[in-house]
Amino acid sequence: MLGLAVLTALLLVVTGAVTERLIPLFALGIFIGFSVSQLGMVRYWYLARPARWRRLAVLNGTGAALTLVATAVLLVLKFTRGAWAVVLVVPLLMLLFARVERYYGAAAGAVGAGRVPPRPVPGRGLVVVPVGELSAVTAHVLARALTLGGDVVAVTVDVPGTAAPALARQWREWDPGVPLETLPGTHHALLEPIVRYVQRATAEGRDVTVLVPRKLTRRHRERLLQGGRPAVLAALLRRRTDAVVSTVPYHLDTAARPRAARPEPPVGTTTP
Incomplete structure (x- = not known):
């Protein structure tokens, strides 16, 4: 949340707090998200290959092609109005995500995730x-x-x-x-x-x-x-x-404390 707030403040400073200048970035973000999701579904259908997977892959591939064309048009028309930041940031984010995925894969391999370990031997x-x-x-x-x-x-x-x-x-x-x-x-x-x-x-x-x-x-x-x-x-x-x-x-607050000794009654008196 803190990083998102800092990034938002930075964008407002760069654009002079004129939110209309952020509309091209918003549109690019929308179409890039659509393109990535559609391409991801094409990859999923190709790997899973359920019934009628080719038809589904063609459908998602067509959607990816259309959104990629719209993304390219926006990049060309709005490049000097802030779209260059998307060209710079998106590849860096993809590289970061790839490194994170590589780390998790290496960590899973180091601990033997997915493999049955040998029986533990009591030490x-x-x-x-x-x-x-x-x-x-x-x-x-x-x-x-x-x-x-x-x-x-x-x-x-x-x-x-x-x-x-x-x-x-x-x-x-x-x-x-x-x-x-x-x-x-x-x-x-x-x-x-x-x-x-x-x-x-x-x-x-x-x-x-x-x-x-x-x-x-x-x-x-x-x-x-x-x-x-x-x-x-x-x-x-x-x-x-x-x-x-x-x-x-x-x-220390709940530790048992010794009770004070009860005083003995004077000689000649009776206790209730």
């Missing part, structure tokens, strides 16, 4: 869950990972001065049934160890799926307070690895 699945802290978000993502099947591993990056050793100790005490691998890293490249870990796994022939946790909230002002590191990690993995990267949302 060695590996689900990777990046972990920064032990929380309900971690349990939520691990539960999703365990439903996918295959091996599940949690990874964290050990940077000097962080709580990675404490996380490893808490993980052993929690014992979720999923191993935690600690990757050495630096403050300047905190996400790079996870990317390299996934690259090594895919290079070994593993079908890797990475589940990246993401905290969500309905309040726009609170969204600004959520770190953008999960989105950056997901973008890096999609760009630099062949792994399937999925974002697992955790809605």
Whole structure:
């Protein structure tokens, strides 16, 4: 729509906003459209060849000849009044359409469209869950990972001065049934160890799926307070690895909150 609006504005500028000057272009567009459609039907009848296809091809061929004659007359008479633009633009459009068709044909051939593919062979699945802290978000993502099947591993990056050793100790005490691998890293490249870990796994022939946790909230002002590191990690993995990267949302607004304890009644009173 934007391109059409720009083209329309350009035509109005060229013609000085005098719409009568656009009538020859309109007439040429009409007759060119009729000619192309009639020639297309002739080609269709020739390729399909149904009953009485010759009669139908002659009918459409006659219509194409008449409209082509009218197109040629308009081109000659109105060439200096804007018809030259049609002579320039139409071949360029035809070349563009031919290139688009060639691209779609090449893309269909590359993916084997129209051919029966071989039966899929199950690979060695590996689900990777990046972990920064032990929380309900971690349990939520691990539960999703365990439903996918295959091996599940949690990874964290050990940077000097962080709580990675404490996380490893808490993980052993929690014992979720999923191993935690600690990757050495630096403050300047905190996400790079996870990317390299996934690259090594895919290079070994593993079908890797990475589940990246993401905290969500309905309040726009609170969204600004959520770190953008999960989105950056997901973008890096999609760009630099062949792994399937999925974002697992955790809605903070609907998360279960512990209820406040009910106060005990004073001694000597009864409860209703």
